[in-house]
Amino acid sequence: MARERNVKLEALLKEHGLKHHELADEVNRLAEDEFGERVNCTDRHVRRWISGEVQWPWARYLLPLQHIFGRSPEAMGFVPRKSSRIPPPPRPAPVKEQRPVRRREFVFVAAGLAAALGIDAIPAAGRLGTSDVERIRAIVPALYTHDHALGGGALHEVAAQALRRVHHALNHCTYGERTERALYAAAGDLAASAGWFAYDAGQQEDATSLYNEALQAGMLAGDGMLQARVWSNLAMQARLLDRDQEALRIGRAAVETRQAKGDPWLMALLHCRQAVGHARTGDRTRAERSLIRAERAYDRVQGQPAAWLSFLxxxxxxxxxxxxxxxxxxxxxxxxxxxxxxxxxxxxxxxxxxxxxxxxxxxxxxxxxxxxxxxxxxxxxxxxxxxxxxxxxxxxxxxxxxxxxxxxxxxxxxxxxxxxxxxx
Structure with a gap:
């Protein structure tokens, strides 16, 4: 097989501002400090990974690399052999000092959160009723409480896991027409949330897929507010990808929905995001106008916003x-x-x-x-x-x-x- 350069790993080094020897030093430090193992990684190892000469490093190197970049081996451009084994989560070395929470600890946070949310309690068979829908709907506010502190990287897989359980329930359980609409609304809420977490985690393809799923669920449920929310998030994603005019068009569509016009919380957010979009295209007048509209909308808010708007x-x-x-x-x-x-x-x-x-x-x-x-x-x-x-x-x-x-x-x-x- 022809050797292929590992452009993904090369891009990660550039993104993080690391030279070959700096990455090697970080692998050595993490291996010893975090995992209690000496590995003697050098810049030569890094060059061989990038050139494609080594397509699947030894586990003693993969563990620190996953830790450094927060990605799976495949996402770092490595190609497993048939006999390759993805290394299990490491056992922590004895604590020497207080250290910031790192990637491996997010794995434990996510696992504990999945259990705490009762995702496994979502029925897999039988007839669903109002209490089941409420149990599903309660997942999103709990997830956003953690999102404000941890960020989407710790949560998008938890949300996706919950969504898979809801999909199974939709396809294998029985329910009435009213419950069906409520289930689709809950599934759409969860899909939109999972999309946001994926977006924040840098998983843009997953985010797009989840947003599209949320739009479809919003249509099936007749939930216009959910659809306006997804349009808003799609506009943010377009802006992240430097598609500013597309972002403005999507944002304008969201602003003009009946649901947005009836919810000052959502309208304030949409106008703020439009202000940033106009500013990025150099339109000062429209940017300032959007900021004024955002302030006016926020002056009209009452009560508590939806969970996903709790940051506003x-x-x-x-x-x-x-x-x-x-x-x-x-x-x-x-x-x-x-x-x-x-x-x-x-x-x-x-x-x-x-x-x-x-x-x-x-x-x-x-x-x-x-x-x-x-x-x-x-x-x-x-x-x-x-x-x-x-x-x-x-x-x-x-x-x-x-x-x-x-x-x-x-x-x-x-x-x-x-x-x-x-x-x-």
Whole structure:
């Protein structure tokens, strides 16, 4: 078989700003510190993995690599042989010091959460009733409570597992017409949530598939609010993929739905996201108009929002306004707004705190305040240990790459050294 270069692993090194010897050093450190094993990895090993000379590393290397990049061997571009065995989760070495929560601990969190949510209690046969639907619907609010702290990387597989159980129930149980509509609405809610977690975890193909499933379920259930929600998330995904005009068109379709117009919570969020979209295309007038509309909509909110909208607080609105000003090139205003958002942010929104700390660092950097930007970026990295979000990893990675242009500034050099030692 012809040798094929491992472009996936090569891209991961570039994304994380790692040279061959730096990855080898990190593999050695993790193998010894986390797993209690000396492995003597060198840059030669890394070159052989990238060239395709070695298509499936030994397990003693795969474990640390999975730990570093948070991906399966196949997702890192490795090709298993028939005899290849994916290494099991490692047994932790004796604790030497307090360390941030890392990838393997998310596996245990997810497993415990699946049990706590009672996913196995979803019926696999028999007749379903209202209590069964309520049990399924209760899964989503519980998942979002953890999402605010942990990020989608820790949850998308749990949500997908729950969704598979619901699919089985839909196809193997009996139920009346009213229960059927409620079941499709619950399945759509779960699919949209799983799509969001996959999006946050960087699994964009899975996210698209789940969003499409949620749209279909929303149509079968006659749930217009669910459909508007999915359109909003699809717009965010298009923006992440640098398809800004597509994102604006999708967002406009969501804004114009009857359900969005009747729900000020959703309307406030949609207008905020449209503001960022207009700003990214350089349309200052429409961006500012959308921010005003978002504020007016939020002034009309009452009661509690749906679980998936529970992150929409004054802090979030302010942070999104900061993102819009940042995209418009108004960096000083962006960092001021983002600082205000951070001051208002509740402790439970740990993922958003990392996100907006990185956003403020970016605004400071773009405004020319290198020392304060490096300090803020360091704070973002310092509090990111519990959060499993590829979006945030991407923002921190971008900061690190840009900070390299300012290595003559001691604070920037210190930040780069800090993140190198942490494997960030």
């Amino acid at each position: 607080t004054p802090a979030e609105l302010t942070g999104l306004a900061g993102a819009a000003h940042q995209a418009l090139g108004q960096h000083a205003r962006a960092q001021q707004l983002t600082a205000s958002a951070l001051a208002m942010l509740e402790p439970r929104f740990e993922r958003n705190r990392v996100y907006y700390t990185a956003q403020r660092a970016q605004a400071l950097l773009d405004d020319g305040d290198i020392e304060e930007a490096a300090a803020e970026a360091g704070r973002a990295v310092g509090i990111a240990g519990r959060v499993q979000s590829e979006r945030i990893r991407g923002k921190l990675g971008d900061l690190r790459l840009q900070m390299r242009r300012h290595m003559d500034v001691p604070a920037a050099a210190d930040f780069l050294e800090q993140t190198r030692q942490m494997g960030a």
